[in-house]
Amino acid sequence: MKELSVFVDESGNYGGRSAKYYLITLVFHDQSASIVEPIENYEYALRTRGLPDIPLHMNPLMHGNESYKAMDTRMRSRLLAGFASFANKCPITYATFSYQRDRFTNDETMFARMRRDLALFLFDTLQPLQEYDAVKIYYDDGQNEVTNVLHAAFGYVLGAQAVIYKECDPRHFRLQQIADYICEIELARIKYERSEQSKTEQIFFGSYRDFKKNHLRKIRTKRIR
Incomplete structure (x- = not known):
């Protein structure tokens, strides 16, 4: 039986509208490609x-x-x-969808656009x-709105019978953690490109050049979209 796992994470403060950007990342893993060795090497490191x-x-x-x-x-x-090195070595691909919230009337219209884009x-x-x-x-x-987007888009394209939805505690799934990492990297990319990076991002990622060299370019070799 051939199975595909999709791990989803989002960045953005839904409801409070305090975040300028909202991102959702989907990490795809063909379960026939083992991740045992990358995980063992990461934990050993x-x-x-x-x-x-x-x-x-x-x-x-x-x-x-x-x-x-x-x-x-x-x-x-x-x-x-250490985690970035692990993520770069895992047999995964990903897609990230990003939105600038003030371009939408409200969160409802933003999630409607997200649903269309994902489909x-x-x-x-x-x-x-x-x-x-x-x-x-x-x-x-x-977030219920993200759950609804996933159900609507995957169900519409693949049919409800082809999709299995599982609640995921990120503490127990390394690939869910990779989705979290990628979401943050893609958010930082937007902010660096627009000179909006925070002091915290500068501390951990350095200059825009350093960020692209050490994080963005490496993980983007796995990007579908």
């Missing part, structure tokens, strides 16, 4: 470098919150570099998608 094996969560990592609260910037930067993307990649016996979508169910 953490052990040999004396770094804790904390499930990646980009926002807390960059701001020193939650599990990263007791860590200094240097350790958090080392964790980010068009799926139609463009329909032939390879139809080769799979099952498409499993993993999302932490954090």
Whole structure:
């Protein structure tokens, strides 16, 4: 049985409209391509470098919150570099959809546009998608509107019977963490291109040139869209 896993993450504060941009990233993994070796190598690298094996969560990592609260910037930067290396070696592809919120009347119209964009993307990649016996979508169910977008777009293009929806705790899925990482990288790309990068982004990513060299260009070799 040929199966495709799709891990979904979003960036943007739905409801509060405090974030200028809203992004959704889908990470695709053909389950016949093993990720055991990249995961084992990543976990081994953490052990040999004396770094804790904390499930990646980009926002807390960059701001020193939650599990990263007791860590200094240097350790958090080392964790980010290690995870970036792992993500670049995983047999995945991805697509990111980005939106500037003030170009929409409200969040409802933005999510309607997102639903249309995702459906068009799926139609463009329909032939390879139809080769799979099952498409499993993993999302932490954090925002109902995103869940509705996924159901509507995948159900419309592939048919409801071809898609399996699974709630996903990012702490337990490395590929979900990769979706989180990519979402942050694609958001940083937008901000660097428009000279809107924050001091925190400059601390962890450096100059725009450094950011492109160390993060963006490497992960974008896996980009579908």
